[in-house]
Amino acid sequence: MACALWLALTGMAGADSPQPADFTLYETESSRRPSRVIETPAAVSVLVDDEIRRARPAASLDEALQLVPGVFAQGGRNFAQDSRISIRGYGARAAFGVRGIRLYVDGVPSTLPDGLSEVDSLDLEFAERIDVVRSQLSSLYGGGGGGAVMVDTLSPTPERRFRGRALLGSDRLTRYSATATGTSRGFGYAFGLARTRARGYREHARGDQTALLAKLERSLAAGWQLRGGLSLVWAPEAQDPGGLNLAEVRRDRTQAHALSVSRNAREKLNQQKLWLRLRRAFGEDHDLRLTGYALRRDFANALPINRRVDLDRTVFGGSAVYRRRTGPVLWTLGADLDVQRDLRLNHANLSGARGPLQLEQSERVRSLGPWLQADLRLSRDWTLIAGARYDRYEFVVGDRFTRNGDRSDRLRFRQISPRLGLHWNRSRTLQLYANLASAFRAPTTTELAPVDSAGGFLSDLDPETTRGLEIGAKGLLGQRLAYDVAAFDLHLRNVAVPFETPTGDDIFRDAGRVRRRGLEVALSALLHPAWTARVAYTYADYRYRDFDSPGGRFDGRREPNTPEHSVSAELRFDSPSGWFAVLSLRHFSDIEVDDANSAESRGATLAGLRAGRDFDYRGRTLRPFAGLRNFTRAKYDQTLRPNAFGGRYYEPAPLIEAFVGLEVLSR
Numbered sequence: 001m002a003c004a005l006w007l008a009l010t011g012m013a014g015a016d017s018p019q020p021a022d023f024t025l026y027e028t029e030s031s032r033r034p035s036r037v038i039e040t041p042a043a044v045s046v047l048v049d050d051e052i053r054r055a056r057p058a059a060s061l062d063e064a065l066q067l068v069p070g071v072f073a074q075g076g077r078n079f080a081q082d083s084r085i086s087i088r089g090y091g092a093r094a095a096f097g098v099r100g101i102r103l104y105v106d107g108v109p110s111t112l113p114d115g116l117s118e119v120d121s122l123d124l125e126f127a128e129r130i131d132v133v134r135s136q137l138s139s140l141y142g143g144g145g146g147g148a149v150m151v152d153t154l155s156p157t158p159e160r161r162f163r164g165r166a167l168l169g170s171d172r173l174t175r176y177s178a179t180a181t182g183t184s185r186g187f188g189y190a191f192g193l194a195r196t197r198a199r200g201y202r203e204h205a206r207g208d209q210t211a212l213l214a215k216l217e218r219s220l221a222a223g224w225q226l227r228g229g230l231s232l233v234w235a236p237e238a239q240d241p242g243g244l245n246l247a248e249v250r251r252d253r254t255q256a257h258a259l260s261v262s263r264n265a266r267e268k269l270n271q272q273k274l275w276l277r278l279r280r281a282f283g284e285d286h287d288l289r290l291t292g293y294a295l296r297r298d299f300a301n302a303l304p305i306n307r308r309v310d311l312d313r314t315v316f317g318g319s320a321v322y323r324r325r326t327g328p329v330l331w332t333l334g335a336d337l338d339v340q341r342d343l344r345l346n347h348a349n350l351s352g353a354r355g356p357l358q359l360e361q362s363e364r365v366r367s368l369g370p371w372l373q374a375d376l377r378l379s380r381d382w383t384l385i386a387g388a389r390y391d392r393y394e395f396v397v398g399d400r401f402t403r404n405g406d407r408s409d410r411l412r413f414r415q416i417s418p419r420l421g422l423h424w425n426r427s428r429t430l431q432l433y434a435n436l437a438s439a440f441r442a443p444t445t446t447e448l449a450p451v452d453s454a455g456g457f458l459s460d461l462d463p464e465t466t467r468g469l470e471i472g473a474k475g476l477l478g479q480r481l482a483y484d485v486a487a488f489d490l491h492l493r494n495v496a497v498p499f500e501t502p503t504g505d506d507i508f509r510d511a512g513r514v515r516r517r518g519l520e521v522a523l524s525a526l527l528h529p530a531w532t533a534r535v536a537y538t539y540a541d542y543r544y545r546d547f548d549s550p551g552g553r554f555d556g557r558r559e560p561n562t563p564e565h566s567v568s569a570e571l572r573f574d575s576p577s578g579w580f581a582v583l584s585l586r587h588f589s590d591i592e593v594d595d596a597n598s599a600e601s602r603g604a605t606l607a608g609l610r611a612g613r614d615f616d617y618r619g620r621t622l623r624p625f626a627g628l629r630n631f632t633r634a635k636y637d638q639t640l641r642p643n644a645f646g647g648r649y650y651e652p653a654p655l656i657e658a659f660v661g662l663e664v665l666s667r
Helices: 002-010 049-053 061-065 246-251 258-262
Strands: 044-048 071-074 084-087 102-105 127-133 148-153 161-169 173-184 187-198 207-219 224-239 266-283 286-302 308-326 329-350 353-377 382-399 409-424 431-441 464-477 481-500 506-528 531-546 565-574 579-588 604-613 615-617 620-629 637-640 650-652 657-666
Touching: 044 049, 049 061, 049 127, 061 071, 061 084, 061 127, 071 531, 071 637, 246 650, 308 353
Parallel strands: 102 148
Antiparallel strands: 044 127, 071 084, 127 148, 161 173, 161 657, 173 187, 187 207, 207 224, 224 266, 266 286, 286 308, 308 329, 329 353, 353 382, 382 409, 409 431, 431 464, 464 481, 481 506, 506 531, 531 565, 565 579, 579 604, 604 620, 615 620, 620 657, 637 650
């Protein structure tokens, strides 16, 4: 593959080609205003429908992100823990969900006001495009601005289209889906339904989830465009096999943790989300966008300890973004307002059933963030970008279980996040940018839980802040090679570090100072009209600079759960006759699993192959496909649990996986 890319660089870069080598010419709104990817002065990667789902199981978000540099994605096979996504180290320590980065679906936040992003309601069967922002842009997005993942789902189409898909895989994986898009009586519509079930590679790892998506759009009077959507997810069963220590992995990598079985650790979810979006263009570089949403989430989680959590959550919020050019300055300003209300009940866990009540409290989080950005064109080639955002968070807990005293409390966090950037955009061949930027993250309600788990807040955690420098280059060489290179040096304070206690509780402490330095390289080459290749490489040097822990001083130690080196590559073949195939390779170095760097998860080289063919049948396209993942049977861990008690850091991955499927598409 390296030889093939070298040929593209040396002998073919200047040749004529029927299409660009990458999607750098697509428009993106990752900077909260429309711009072409190649002209966006930040590290942005784009994945489209063909890369997200074609001949893949597409069962979890981490599958789609392997070719994005700077991103380390894990999980997906533990239905109770979901995918673990980290960008430049942000989110690497999340015990569940995604933290430190922002997640948006159709422009609507899937990151809660307290900073936790939920991905269990996102089904890749409905995803058409994913934009990944690797730059630190709290000046635009606020708390958790260590990066962003933005997913666009099904879009209405002028004509009626239908897609049906069925997939069978290892460990009794079954996925069925159907989508329909079109336009009727002035309304554009998109509907999707997907069902996923699996037994799981390990014991006690069954999962069952159904997702539904409905979207409508219509052009209104005076140039307004209205879009609305409804998403539902119902997951009645998601078992958690838990982490294993090294001796248990060597004895039987498919076993579950004993307490996960005896306590019947699992979760159940029922969620509904409704959103509306209004947009009006008043002219070139002059528009207004208004968004509002509401979410209801009923969640039950039986933990592998003596606790069962029942959470009744309501979230609502909105945003406004206004953009206008005045002379050489393009102004973009806006504000985000979000409110989260939770009712939390903790019971004793009697083999998964509810026991005596242990805690009852209400939790409320409110966040407000006005922001402003100005793009000043200094000359034909140079643009100066300056921006700032003010974030205000309020956490309120009301104790309704006062047998151990009233633990009601209130915390407030405030932060100003500035950004200064410079962009040189002479041609498509070479674009240069540099950013002095910031990131900010308030603790989540889970991180604020006290050590004794008796309610209230742990009030000595400070917000995590980042100041850093990023430089990058991107462009097209001829029409056959696209490149994207970025280097960064980040300085963080007050990183929340989790530790698992002997009772199984996660507690958090602040690491004083952390430094993260890295290099990201992405290449995409059109080797031949039927052959394309993509490569992504990441160098990550993430180390503590000042961390005095009860376990000792860890200055100079590597942060856990991120490999120092990782590289992913794909070689794609698409024949005019309908045949297609994809060979994928992924390598990552050893991964530290605790702050003392006393244990590690061994690095691995994974290989995958998937292939299929498109047939025309009565005006439809039939696409049978099949694939293998990790056909070299490399031993690695699908998910890691940093600083877990008893050395239970490891969640082993399958040694090999196979799948077959059939897709039917209307023309």
